Amino acid sequence: MTNWKEYKLSDLMDVIGGGTPKTKIPKYWDGDIPWLSVVDFGNAEKKVFDTEKKITELGLNNSSTKILKKGQIIISARGTVGELAVLGRDMAFNQSCYGLNAKSEICTNDFLYYLMKCKISELKRNAHGAVFDTITRNTFDTVFASVPDIETQTAIAEILSSLDDKIELNNKINQELENLAQTLFKQWFIDFEFPNENGEPYKSSGGEMIDSELGEIPKGWEVGVLNDILEVKGGTTPSTKEPLFWDGEFHWTSPRDLSNLHFPLLLNTDKKVTKEGLKKISSGLLPKGTLLLSSRAPIGYLAITEIETAINQGYIAINAKQGFSNLYILYWIKSNMDLIIERANGSTFLEISKTNFKQINCLIPQKNILNEYMLQIDLLFEQLRINLLENQELTNLRDTLLPKLISGELQINEI
Numbered sequence: 001m002t003n004w005k006e007y008k009l010s011d012l013m014d015v016i017g018g019g020t021p022k023t024k025i026p027k028y029w030d031g032d033i034p035w036l037s038v039v040d041f042g043n044a045e046k047k048v049f050d051t052e053k054k055i056t057e058l059g060l061n062n063s064s065t066k067i068l069k070k071g072q073i074i075i076s077a078r079g080t081v082g083e084l085a086v087l088g089r090d091m092a093f094n095q096s097c098y099g100l101n102a103k104s105e106i107c108t109n110d111f112l113y114y115l116m117k118c119k120i121s122e123l124k125r126n127a128h129g130a131v132f133d134t135i136t137r138n139t140f141d142t143v144f145a146s147v148p149d150i151e152t153q154t155a156i157a158e159i160l161s162s163l164d165d166k167i168e169l170n171n172k173i174n175q176e177l178e179n180l181a182q183t184l185f186k187q188w189f190i191d192f193e194f195p196n197e198n199g200e201p202y203k204s205s206g207g208e209m210i211d212s213e214l215g216e217i218p219k220g221w222e223v224g225v226l227n228d229i230l231e232v233k234g235g236t237t238p239s240t241k242e243p244l245f246w247d248g249e250f251h252w253t254s255p256r257d258l259s260n261l262h263f264p265l266l267l268n269t270d271k272k273v274t275k276e277g278l279k280k281i282s283s284g285l286l287p288k289g290t291l292l293l294s295s296r297a298p299i300g301y302l303a304i305t306e307i308e309t310a311i312n313q314g315y316i317a318i319n320a321k322q323g324f325s326n327l328y329i330l331y332w333i334k335s336n337m338d339l340i341i342e343r344a345n346g347s348t349f350l351e352i353s354k355t356n357f358k359q360i361n362c363l364i365p366q367k368n369i370l371n372e373y374m375l376q377i378d379l380l381f382e383q384l385r386i387n388l389l390e391n392q393e394l395t396n397l398r399d400t401l402l403p404k405l406i407s408g409e410l411q412i413n414e415i
Contacts, residue, residue, distance in 0.1 A: 004148045004408055009119065010140040012107045012147065016099035018092070019064030021055050028063070031056030035065065036093035038076040042083030043260060044395075045171065046113070046164040048074065049088035065092040066099065071109050073100040075116065077135040081127050082120040086113050098135070107147060110157035118406045119143055146408065155412045156405045163398040170387040174263050177384045181377055185331035192218050194369050213361070220366045227358035229324045234354055235283040235311030238273060248274030250285060251309035255294040258301035264330060265388050266292065266303040273310060281310040283317055291318040291326040293333060296351035299341055302330060306385070316354055323367060325374045327381055332362065 018036075021028035034051040041048040060067070068074065068087050076083040078096040086109070093099060102112040122143045127133040147153065188194040192209070193201035203209065208219040217223070237254075238245035251269040258266065278285060285308050293316045294301035304326060311317055320326050333340065343360060344350040365373075404410035 003152065004146045006144055006146045007106065008141050009116075009143045009145060010137070011103075012115075012145070013103060013112060013140075014101045015137050015140055016066055016068065016101065017064065018066060018094045018097050018099065020094045021059030021063040021065065025059075025062075028056055028059030030054060031059065033057070033060055033067075034089065034091040035059075036068075036074055036091050036097060038080050038083055038096060041074060041085035042076065042080065043262070045168065046086055046161075047088040047168065048085040048091075051091060055092060060092055065094065067092055068099040068101075073109060073113050073116065074098075075100060075135070079133070081133045081135055082124050084113065084116055084120065098137075108150060108153050108157060110161060111147070111153035114157060114160050114402060115145055115147065115406055118403055119145060148408065152412065159405065159412070159415060160398055160402060163394050163401075167391045167394050167398075170391050171262060174384045174387050177380050177387075178263055181327075181380050181384075182331060182334060184373070184376065184380075185328075185335060188369070188373055189332070189363065189365065190335060194373070214363065217363060218366075222364040224362060224364045225358065226360050226362050228321070228364060229362065230318050230320050230329055230358075232354045232358060233283045233286070233311075233317040235313055235315050235317065236281050237312045238277040238280040242277075245273055245277030245280060246271065248272050248277060250274070250278050251307050252277070252281070252312070253292065253305075253309045253315065254312045255297070255301050255314045258292065258294060258303050261301075261303055263384060263388060264303045265385055266305045266307065266309070267388065267392055268307065269309060278310055281312075283311045283315075285310055286317050287319075289319075289326060291320075291330055292316075293318060293357075295353070295357070296344075296346070297349045299344055299350060299352055300337055302333060304330065304381075306389075316352070316357055324370070325378075327377045328370065328374060331377070336360075336362075 031054050033055045035053050035055045036048065036051050040051045067090055070087050070089050072087050074085050074087060074093060075098050076096060077098050100112065100116070102109045123135055123139055124133065126139050126142045127135050192203040196202045196205055196207055202218060209216040210219050212223045214223050250273050252271050252273045253266065253269045257269045273281070286305065288305055288308055290305045292303050292305060292311065294314055295316045296314050318326065318329055320329055339360060340352055340357065341350065343356045344352040401410065
């Protein structure tokens with residue numbers, strides 16, 4: 001590490017403050033300039049490409065917000081401290097974040113991003129605030145880092161970026177697969193344009209339709225209730241005051257585990273229970289492939305389990321009856337979420353009970369149509385699954401290499 005030098009973080013970069021146009025002036029908002037807040041990043045992805053809110057040129061020019069350039073870095077500085085992302089395009093940002101731009105004679109933005117990931121815990125320790133934690137400009141003076149020459153920085157960043165780039169590519173592919181899966185369900189089971197015996201769209205090619213309580217449906221299809229096609233279970237939470245129940249070997253899922261999923265596949269959980277804790281959970285250990293629906297606070301998180309897991313009381317666990325599949329039910333629920341929420345009740349928060357859920361009307365397609373659909377959707381979801389599992393491995397590899405490369409413990413020529 002003879003070519004590594006120690007700096008204060010503030011010596012490595014320019015720290016740029018943001019701002020918010022006045023929200024009561026409509027002409028400052030709903031423009032075409034992305035405006036970042038912490039809700040737009042911090043989802044474990046390296047880059048951020050879009051924002052929930054956008055501002056106009058007037059909003060930009062009449063506030064303290066500034067434009068960060070593509071490739072520069074955003075960090076959340078107040079409330080949720082330390083979320084980090086690289087800008088995928090030029091964007092403005094609010095005052096709860098800082099923009100970071102490396103001083104090119106000392107550091108590169110690519111290297112700075114990974115360095116900051118390693119320094120987040122120190123920054124958090126040095127944050128302060130009476131109401132909520134805050135990183136100030138002075139906080140960057142209190143944290144030190146050793147950095148190598150630009151050539152070594154570039155090599156380190158290229159190794160780590162190659163892993164993040166592959167993760168990003170897999171996520172883009174999975175988003176296309178997810179969109180295709182939802183489109184396919186709509187075409188077949190809402191628009192009734194599944195292929196007829198000649199391979200033509202059924203309804204628009206003159207396929208016979210009959211009246212039902214759900215409107216016109218294809219001849220040979222039936223109207224039933226969800227209880228005809230699925231079985232459900234609920235869960236419970238072992239006493240959190242009993243250490244004997246927790247930190248064991250069995251997965252235990254709460255809706256929080258599904259809240260940040262990009263794609264409907266659950267690979268891991270935040271908490272695990274012991275054998276004694278598992279005995280207290282009414283769902284028992286659910287098999288891999290179970291479909292989970294959060295049934296309250298909020299209703300609507302969905303995922304297929306890639307793991308065996310128990311669940312808490314905020315879920316309905318679903319398994320299809322013979323002749324149906326959990327994937328078919330997954331996309332049925334996605335397409336009928338408003339109907340499910342309409343059946344919910346509760347004074348403190350809305351909840352859909354297992355009883356009310358099971359009695360919701362649904363179409364029961366002909367078996368040959370359903371079988372053909374399941375063949376296609378299984379192929380799509382299996383590729384999505386493979387990509388997510390690969391991303392899990394890539395993330396583990398990146399997180400193992402990151403601190404070793406950034407600290408100089410692992411040399412480039414050792415990889």
